[in-house]
Amino acid sequence: MKRMIYAPMVLALAWVLATIPARAQDPPAPRLKLIFVERFRFEGWDNAVNLDDASSESAAYTRNRTTLGLSWKPVKNLEVLGKVTNEFRVYLAPKSQAFNWNEIFFDNLYVKWTIPGRVPFTVTGGRQDINLGEGFVVADGTPDDGSRSYYFNALRVDAGLAKGHTLTAFAHATETTDKYLPVINKVPRPLTEQPERALALYYTGAFGQAKVDAYAIRKSTEATDLLPTATRTDTFGARAVVPLTKKLVLTGEGAFQTGSFGDAGRSATGAIAHLDYELKGTLPLLKAFVLGGILLSGDDPATAGMEGWDPIFSRWPKWSEGYIYTFTSESRPSYWSNLSSLYAQLAFDLGARSDGHIMVMPMGADHAQPGEFPGGTGLYRGTLVRGRLNHKFSKYVTGRVIWEHFAPGSFYFPGASSFNWLQFELIFRY
Numbered sequence: 300m301k302r303m304i305y306a307p308m309v310l311a312l313a314w315v316l317a318t319i320p321a322r323a324q325d326p327p328a329p330r331l332k333l334i335f336v337e338r339f340r341f342e343g344w345d346n347a348v349n350l351d352d353a354s355s356e357s358a359a360y361t362r363n364r365t366t367l368g369l370s371w372k373p374v375k376n377l378e379v380l381g382k383v384t385n386e387f388r389v390y391l392a393p394k395s396q397a398f399n400w401n402e403i404f405f406d407n408l409y410v411k412w413t414i415p416g417r418v419p420f421t422v423t424g425g426r427q428d429i430n431l432g433e434g435f436v437v438a439d440g441t442p443d444d445g446s447r448s449y450y451f452n453a454l455r456v457d458a459g460l461a462k463g464h465t466l467t468a469f470a471h472a473t474e475t476t477d478k479y480l481p482v483i484n485k486v487p488r489p490l491t492e493q494p495e496r497a498l499a500l501y502y503t504g505a506f507g508q509a510k511v512d513a514y515a516i517r518k519s520t521e522a523t524d525l526l527p528t529a530t531r532t533d534t535f536g537a538r539a540v541v542p543l544t545k546k547l548v549l550t551g552e553g554a555f556q557t558g559s560f561g562d563a564g565r566s567a568t569g570a571i572a573h574l575d576y577e578l579k580g581t582l583p584l585l586k587a588f589v590l591g592g593i594l595l596s597g598d599d600p601a602t603a604g605m606e607g608w609d610p611i612f613s614r615w616p617k618w619s620e621g622y623i624y625t626f627t628s629e630s631r632p633s634y635w636s637n638l639s640s641l642y643a644q645l646a647f648d649l650g651a652r653s654d655g656h657i658m659v660m661p662m663g664a665d666h667a668q669p670g671e672f673p674g675g676t677g678l679y680r681g682t683l684v685r686g687r688l689n690h691k692f693s694k695y696v697t698g699r700v701i702w703e704h705f706a707p708g709s710f711y712f713p714g715a716s717s718f719n720w721l722q723f724e725l726i727f728r729y
Contacts (some may be wrong), residue, residue, distance in 0.1 A: 334368035334382055335729040344720045347624040349672070350707050352716035359391040364447060366406060376413040382406040386447040403483035406448050420458040426450045426480065429469065431501050432512050432538050434613055435552050435571055440473060442614035442633050443489040449615070452479055463505035471497040475523065492631060493520035493530075497611070512538040512552075518611045531558040532565060532609045546577040560605035569608040570594045579648055586648035590641075593618070597637025597665030606665075608636045618642075618660065619683055621703040621720030628672040638680070639663040655688040664710050677709025698725045 345357035368382030384406035390396035409425030429451045431437040440451035455469040473479075474494050476487035499516040515535050522529040536554025543549055553570040573591030598607035614633035616623050618640075623633040630636065642660035649655065662680035669676050684704045691697050701722040707715040 330372040332370040336366040337727045338364040339725045341723045344621055345718050346716055347621050347718045348627050350711055350715040361389045363387055378411040381408045402486050402488050404477055405480040418458055420456055423455040426452055434617055437612045439615040441490040443491050465503050467501040469499050492526050493523050495520050508542045510540040528561040530560050532556055532611055533558045534611055548575045563604050565605045567596045567606055567608045584647050586646040589644040593640040595636050595638045599666055610635045620701055622683055637664050652691040658685040673710050674712030675710045679708035680710045681708040682706050695729055696727050
């Protein structure tokens with residue numbers, strides 16, 4: 300019996316050793332890299348959640364995130380990486396928010412193994428960040444903790460089908476709080492509203508100057524007291540980036556969703572597109588002009604099915620840092636759905652160390668939601684204005700300032716107030 304148990308292990312070990320390059324090709328010594336990131340943010344905003352100036356909802360606080368990690372490459376095709384992170388907040392307002400050091404948790408902990416061959420592939424197993432395309436469907440596996448973390452608990456395989464063509468597959472699972480790895484000073488911090496499981500295939504390919512992606516992703520969630528409806532969302536989509544001229548690039552991505560929402564069926568669509576025109580060298584300080592569109596279907600209250608777009612792993616501040624909080628009372632934070640927009644963005648080049656942009660984003664909705672919130676009867680969400688300035692102080696230190704202003708429309712209750720959002724950020728990376 301013992302021989303039957305050990306025989307597969309011996310064969311597996313022999314195969315691993317056979318794939319490791321010969322000693323002459325190895326680095327002269329194991330390579331270790333220290334990872335240290337300190338991020339300081341100040342954020343201040345007023346009534347971004349309920350759009351009510353009469354409330355005392357305004358907030359001002361600092362977010363202090365520290366990450367310490369180590370990357371080890373014992374041989375050329377093997378990497379072991381681990382990072383621990385802590386983020387705590389100090390509230391200036393409201394003063395009722397008590398101070399808490401929060402959790403120290405494993406932000407990343409994975410083994411990455413590149414296996415050479417006729418079809419080379421890379422296997423990454425463990426806690427890791429995954430961002431595919433421009434993050435329309437896959438970018439953040441832990442949406443409820445904000446930008447504290449983005450990780451997926453995943454097994455990922457990337458296969459090089461041919462030059463410029465890659466097929467990525469991953470399996471992912473997470474619970475509502477961190478349960479797979481040890482946590483120091485467990486609070487616990489919410490990661491998502493429901494336990495999740497997912498399987499994904501994602502293809503990327505280059506066809507001349509054009510780049511094409513295609514994907515199929517299945518995500519299922521379990522019922523909880525907070526959200527008592529189990530779901531299954533099957534997302535099928537494609538993305539293309541096509542240079543039209545030397546300075547003009549068209550990007551488009553579209554997807555449809557099937558599956559189930561409790562006992563009901565699911566049928567939803569989502570699409571984004573943007574034209575990027577390079578202005579560098581034509582006018583002083585100008586870098587690019589972007590004209591874009593967004594279309595995310597909303598749920599029709601007159602039907603039993605679910606028509607609302609599910610941002611499966613894309614609940615992050617893709618278009619706004621402040622408006623993600625306005626979704627809170629409507630559904631949940633960062634839940635980009637029931638949204639349409641035609642926006643314009645002008646990017647600036649302010650020298651070797653600075654750049655920025657200004658964006659104007661009128662927004663609509665697919666279906667009105669006349670309940671308590673948002674409470675309006677129209678389809679015009681309102682207009683978001685966003686400004687951002689980035690600066691590189693040195694090799695290790697970067698900073699940014701973001702200001703946003705949102706003026707609500709008929710989608711919200713009569714008398715809904717505008718809000719402002721302000722963020723200062725400094726990051727030290729080593």
